[in-house]
Amino acid sequence: MLHLVQQVDASVDAPEQDERPTLAELASALGLRERKKRARREQLIDATHRLVERDGLDAVTVEAICEAAGVSVRTFFNYFESKDDAVLGHTPWPLASEAADVFAAGGPTGHLLPDLEHLVTAVLDDPPMGRSRLARALELASREPRLLAKHLAWMEQHKGQLVELVERRLGDEPGHSPDVVAAFALFLTHVTFMRWDAAGGQGRAPDHVASVVRELRSLLTD
Amino acid sequence: MLHLVQQVDASVDAPEQDERPTLAELASALGLRERKKRARREQLIDATHRLVERDGLDAVTVEAICEAAGVSVRTFFNYFESKDDAVLGHTPWPLASEAADVFAAGGPTGHLLPDLEHLVTAVLDDPPMGRSRLARALELASREPRLLAKHLAWMEQHKGQLVELVERRLGDEPGHSPDVVAAFALFLTHVTFMRWDAAGGQGRAPDHVASVVRELRSLLTD
DNA sequence: GACCGATTTGCACGGGGTGCAAAGTTGCAC
DNA sequence: GTGCAACTTTGCACCCCGTGCAAATCGGTC
Structure with missing residues (x-):
């Protein structure tokens, strides 16, 4: 599976050191499905960032991002409504806190x-x-x-x-x-x-x- | 020419009463070319407003706007960079005043x-x-x-x-x-x-x- | 291993937007 | 009014974005 390779690649390429939980327990408590989903999301964001940083927003096609992330274009749009959203990684705001x-x-x-x-x-x-x-x-x-x-x-x-x-x-x-x-x-x-x-x-x-x-x-x- | 009909149509449909110059002299001083250009621009903005007000931004296609304004799609994009810009009618800001x-x-x-x-x-x-x-x-x-x-x-x-x-x-x-x-x-x-x-x-x-x-x-x- | 629900994927399609070259207009000079 | 240069409009081919749908694949569970 190309996915695993790319996944490792992404985390090596851009190590995040501030995931709050950090506990392996939580990671496994979430279930493989959820973990994969989050990993893919970050993987897509990272790939997008890398390419956009290098070539500029307009020169980067969604297809290229997906190729870099090892995911189909259709899947990309399951995660983000638009290419722009993949750069910003927007999420509902915790205003009800x-x-x-x-x-x-x-x-x-x-x-x-x-x-x-x-x-x-x-x-x-x-x-x-x-x-x-x-x-x-x-x-x-x-x-x-x-x-x-x-x-x-x-x-x-x-x-x-x-x-x-x-x-x-x-x-x-x-x-x-x-x-x-x-x-x-x-x-x-x-x-x-x-x-x-x-x-x-x-x-x-x-x-x-x-x-x-x-x-x-x-x-x-x- | 359909253009003329539409042009009259537009100005009847949405009379603007605050064009600063208002002087026929200025209008003719500008030359036919420039006057036509401005008229088309306003014509396109008005058509866009009318349709978007009625159907919503996403339900209106550029094709429909152009049909309503009696202009080819390609021409539309000579005037505006995007459909959205035709609604807003943005122009460089007079900050150097x-x-x-x-x-x-x-x-x-x-x-x-x-x-x-x-x-x-x-x-x-x-x-x-x-x-x-x-x-x-x-x-x-x-x-x-x-x-x-x-x-x-x-x-x-x-x-x-x-x-x-x-x-x-x-x-x-x-x-x-x-x-x-x-x-x-x-x-x-x-x-x-x-x-x-x-x-x-x-x-x-x-x-x-x-x-x-x-x-x-x-x-x-x- | 067999089943259910969630996720991924391919495919077809409509719409946005651009480059290019041909056709049509305008302005101007004579 | 004729002719020419500059500008505008237009059609066409093309690429990319984004979505609906149905088939295939995967994860969790018994």
């Missing part, structure tokens, strides 16, 4: 801005994939306008949920318009992401939240 | 935030097409995620120029990081645009800038 509930309930500090920072931090701290893969995805996205578009659209897609969350938090007597607060939260997330990427994708993304907020505050109140 | 120079030079008030407001106002006041067409484009964009993505990407594309502009303004001793200021300007533009659209696309878009800034300030400093 514990941190979200805390925020909606008025916590953790009781002040809107710091609590927004906490929320953004929590979201950024729960990345949809390994850091190095994520960094590569953002790296490519900031080069290829079409990818950046997809990324922004993906964030914007969650705006509805975010507005809802803010409305829960603000209650009947807003004082702020939920639209603007939600848009600001997305903005904050985006800028922080870009900062993290510009800093080489090292360390935790949320480390940049505070400095971005500080800059914005001074801009708004100089 | 007088207002931009004033901003870069430190004016008009000498305070960064108000001057940013002026800049955004100037940009929003110089729309790439008639107001009603623009409103329809934004309307559709806020419904179709893919279009919103394109729109955001289009704005993001100008970030480079904007950063440069901010750098000119701030000089050697920034005090603010140009990246964040530029990103903020884009954000402000976007939110204001959405406000304007949500308000029905009536009146001048820049009328909403001040209130958005006020809200953001109170959010950042409560």
